[in-house]
Amino acid sequence: MKKSRNFLNIDIIAISTFFTLLFVALCVCMVVFLANDASTVINNPYNRRSENLKKKVLRGIIYSEDDDILAFSENGEDGSEIRAYPYGREFAHVVGFDVNGALGLESSYNYNLLSPGVGFFKNISNEINGVKSPGKNIRTTLDVPLQEACYKALNNISGGVIVMDPSTGSVKALVSAPDFDPASVAENWDSIISDDNNGVLFNRVTQGAILPAEIQAGDITMDFEIFTDEKAFSVQDETDGDGLSTLYQMAQYVCAAANGGKLMKTILVSEILDADNNVLSKTKYSEAETLLTADECAQLLEFMQNNVTSGNCGMVKSDSYDVFAIKGECVADDPEADYEYEHSYFMCIAQKDDEKIVVCVMIENKQESNTEAIEAAKEILDYYFRQGIYD
C-alpha cells in the first residue's frame, strides 16, 4: 500500500519538476530579454511609445567624443520644445533629426533620448509640478574637427566619407553629400523630399548599395558582404543579392585588414549618460568576426602599399605617415541616363607610430574617372596627422 502510493507520486513529482523547469526557463528568457535585447528592440521605429514620453521628457543631448554638443533641446517661449543642431549640415546625416519620421542617431536612439535621465522620485516630482524631466544623453565617438575636415574635403560633391578607428571599430567621422539643414527639416519637408534628383536624406555611406560587393586585390578577393548589427546604421539585408555593397561595408572590411584580420563591432555611441552626464552604460569594444588570416592580411597590405608606392594611388603618398590604399571605379547602373556614369571609391589605411585610421571616400555619378575621391582622402589624412603633431 505504502509502496504503491509513493510510486504514484514520483510521477507527479517528476512532472511538477518538469513544469518548474519550464517556468524557470520563462524567467531566464525574460531576464535575457530585458538585460540584452530590450535596448535594441525598443529603439525600433515601429515602437510608437515614445510619443507619450515627448509630453513628459525634454529630449536628451547628443555629444561628440569630446563633449561638444551636436544636438540639444530647449523650451521655446510658448512652451514648445525646440531642437537645435549647433553644427547644422556638417552632422546632418549621422545625427539626423526627430521630426517627419526621424533619421540617424535621433531615430535609432530615440527611445534613450526620450527616457527620463533623472531618478525615479525626481521624475515623479517633476511630473506633479508639470515640469519636463531632462532625457538621457548619449556620447558618440564622433570627432568634431575631423568631421569638419571631412565635410570640407568632400565639398558638397555628391558622395560620402567615413573615417573609422580599426582597433576599436569606432566611427570618428561620417559625412554624406548633398546634405540638408536638420533644424528646418519640418518647415522644408516638401522641398526636401520632392528634391528626388538629389535625395538629400539618403545617407550615401550606409544606405543604398551601389559599390561592387567584391573586388580583386592581387591574390585576395575582398568580399564586402559584411553585416554587423550596429543599430545606428540600417544596413540592408543580405537577401538583396544584387551583388552590391555600401561604402560602410567596404570600410569595415578595410578596418579588419588594418586590425590583423579581426573585424571589431562598429561603435557610434560609446556611452549612455543620465541628465547629469554620469555614465549609465558603456559600449564595450568587441570582436565581430575574423575576416582574414594573418597571411591574407599581409598580402593585402602589401598589395595596398604597392598601390601607393608604385601604383595608381601615388597621390596620397606622404613623408609623415604610411598609407595603404585601393582606388577604383564602377559603372553606375542607370539605364535612363544617355551617357555613362561612374562611381569612384577610394579606401585607405593610414598609420603613424601606433596611430591607425581607415578613411573611405565615395564620389557618385561622374561622367568619367576622376581624382576627387583620392584628393578628398588626402586632405583628410593630412589634416588628421598634422593635427596629431600639435596634440
Add this chain to the structure above:
Amino acid sequence: MLIVFAAFVVFSVISLLREYKKDKKSIRIIQIALLLLFHLASFLSIFLQIHLGNAPGLSARSVLTLYIGQVLFLMLMAVVIPLFTELNRNLNLVMCMFITVGFVIQTRLDFDVAVRQFFILLFGAVMFFVFVFFCKRAKFLRNLTWVYFGVSAALLVLVLVLAQYSYGAKLAIDLGFISFQPMEFVKILFVLFVAAAFHHANNIKTVIITAVCAAIHCGILALCNDLGSALTIFVIYVLMVFVARKNIFYIIGGFVGLGAAGFAGYKLFPHVRVRISSWIDPWSDIDNRGYQIAQSLFAIGTGGWFGVGLFGGSPNSIPVVNNDFVFSAICEEMGGLFGIFLILLCLCFALMMMKIAIKIEMVFYKLLAFGLAATYAFQVFLTIGGVIKFIPSTGMNIPLISSGGSSLLGSMIIFGMIQALYVLSVHNNVKGVRK
C-alpha cells in the same frame, strides 16, 4: 507595488514548502495585509494619474466605486470565507492575488471591461462555492465518464458549426448578449472524462479508448483552427495517462506523436506557418504577421525592469491586450521584475495544486487534481511563453488575470474543484478505496 507583490510571492513560496499542519497563521495575516496593500497602492497610483490628467475617460468617482466593490469582494474571498470553511487557505490567498492583479490591470486597460470582469467574478465566486460543496459530496461524479465525453464533444461540435472566425480560429459562440468560449469548459470536462475512465478500469484498453476520444477532441479543435487548445488537450492527456499507468513510454510516445502532429500541422495549416514565422522573425514583417509579438516585445522592453508605472505606457497598442497579451501590459507598466515574480507565483500556485494531487490516493480524485493542475500550468506556460517570444504564440490566456468571461468562470470552477479535492484529502475519506 513591486516590493509588496514580491513580498507576497516570497511568503507564498514559504507556505508552499511547509506542511499543511504546521501552517503559520501569522504569515497568512501578513499576506492578506500585503494583498490589500498592493491593491490599495495600485489604485492610489491610478487616482494620482487621473488627477494628473493622464487617464482620459476615467472618472475618479466611478473608479472609487469599483475599488470599494473590489475591496469588499477580496475581503469576502480572502478573509471572511476561509474563517467558515475548510479551504486550503494558501491556495485561496494566491488565487485572490491573481484576481487582484487582474482587477488592477483591467481597470487600467479598459474600465468597462474591468466592471464586466468584476461582475463575472462575483458570479464566478458563486460557482466556486457551488463546486466546492458539490464536488465534495457528489460521489456519482466518478461514474459519469461518457456524460463528460458526450457534453464536451457536443460543445466542440457546436463551436465548429456555429462559431465565427476571429483571429483566424473558431473560438467563441455568440449568444447575442454574451460571447461564450466552450473550450474553457471542454478542458474541465476532458480532465473529468479521463480521470473517470481510468478510475473505472485502469488498463490498456482504457488507454486505447481514451486515446481515440482525445484524438476526436484534438481533431475537432484542429478543424476549428484552435491549435493551442488542441495542443493543451493532447499534452494533458499524455501526462494524465502517464500518471495513471506509471509508464514512461507513454510520455516518450506522446512526444513522438506530438512531433509528428506538429510537423503535419505545420504542413497543413497556413495559420501555423504564420505563427512560426512570426515567432522566428517578427521584425521583417512587422506591419502584418509580426505586429502583435513585436508590439508585445516593445511593451516589455519599454517597461524595463521596473516598469513605466500605471498609465505611463501605451499597452493598448497591443492587439487583444486584455486577454492573451495581458502579461505584456503588466510588464510594461508594473515592470519586468513584477512579471518574473508573477511567473513564480503562477508556478507556486501550480505546485500547490500538484501537492494536493499527491496527498490524494483515490485514482479518480488524484487524476482529477493532477489533470487540472497540469492544465493550469501548461496554459500559463503557453501564454507567457508566447508573449515573450520563448515559444510561438498560441492564443491562450492567463487564468483569472485575463479578462475573458468564459475563462474567468472556467478558472473559478477549476479552483473550486481543487479546493473540494483538498477538503476531501484532509478528511481522509478518499484513501485506499478502489485502487
